[in-house]
Amino acid sequence: MEEIEFSSLIVDIITDYKETIKLIVDVGGKLDKTYNGLIYRPPGLIEINDYNDVYIIGDLHGDFNTLLEILSTEDLFNRLENDNVKIVFLGDYVDRGDQQLEVLTSVLYLKSLYPDKVVILRGNHEAPPLLLPYPHDFSAVLRSVYGTEKGIMIYRLFFRLFQRLPILARIPGKILLLHGGPPSSVLDALSFEEAFSIGYPSIDDNVLEEILWNDPVDADITLQESPRGAGYLFGRKVTERALELSGTKYIVRAHEPSFYGYKVNHDGKVITLFDAKIPAYGIFSAAYLKISREAEIEEGIDGYIVTI
Ligand SMILES: [Mn+2]
Helix, strand or coil, X not given: CCHHHHHHHHHHHHHCHHHHHHHHHHHHCCCCCCECCEEEXXXXXXXXXXXXXXEEECECCCCHHHHHHHHHHCCHHHHHHHCCEEEEECCCCCCCCCCHHHHHHHHXXXXXXXXXXXXXXXXXXXXXXXXXXXXXXXXXXXXHHHCHHHHHHHHHHHHHHHCCCCCEEEECCCEEECCCCCCHHHHCCCCHHXXXXXXXXXXXXXXXXXXXXXXXXXXXXXXXXXXXXXCEEECHHHHHHHHHHHCCCEEEECCCCCCCCEEEXXXXXXXXXXXXXXXXXXXXXXXXXXXXXXXXXXXXXXXXXXXX
């Protein structure tokens, strides 16, 4: 597939609301399934076991051009078809940007086509009902595209799908992936499962809030109230404990707009990726991570960051 063909397929899906509904239903059936090299553990962990390359992409917030640029630059339209690559999206597909529906539809369409190669994690903008972010203009976008009645109906379907997105992925022994940061439950928990509600009937509300909202800071703190009004700022101790419990070496997360498209905290143990170029915020770069199976990661993974 080529970029032009892909873009026109996305427009076709968006234009026909029945196709949009079909896509939501199709992806709904694929979110919580195990595939070759991609193991689902309820209620929201994906283990990424078998891959040659993993691409990790941060907040897109409706920046369709940057998504297309990454997919084209890395020849991913072909590589998804022919190679054993995985793509992990770290959440926040909607709100803010000009092409929210295009971005969300693209991510879902890729999951629909390549369920064994694409992981779509949940961001705080794929919000729980009681913790809506600001801005949350996605429902207005849907009403303007589909009209009020159909727009509201489709918003509800997307919203229900958001509640079921996985919140965590892990490349065993290497990287823990989530939108915001590890929850403070890692400080007292005796196991990874306990800290992240893995194997529980549902994710603890506080754990969910923190995973979607937390931000790392280099200041000498353990936890501090967040200026966002949800989640916490977390220090090194939380990172160290999360890595220990999960048996990984690095945390790759998104959530924070970053001038260069990325930032590094906690001596290189926490990498932030942001893939929405927002000129109004002075952000003209985006960054993603490309890690191959053979990558030497002992000395750090910031060398595998690609900026565009
Ligand atoms: Mn976010």
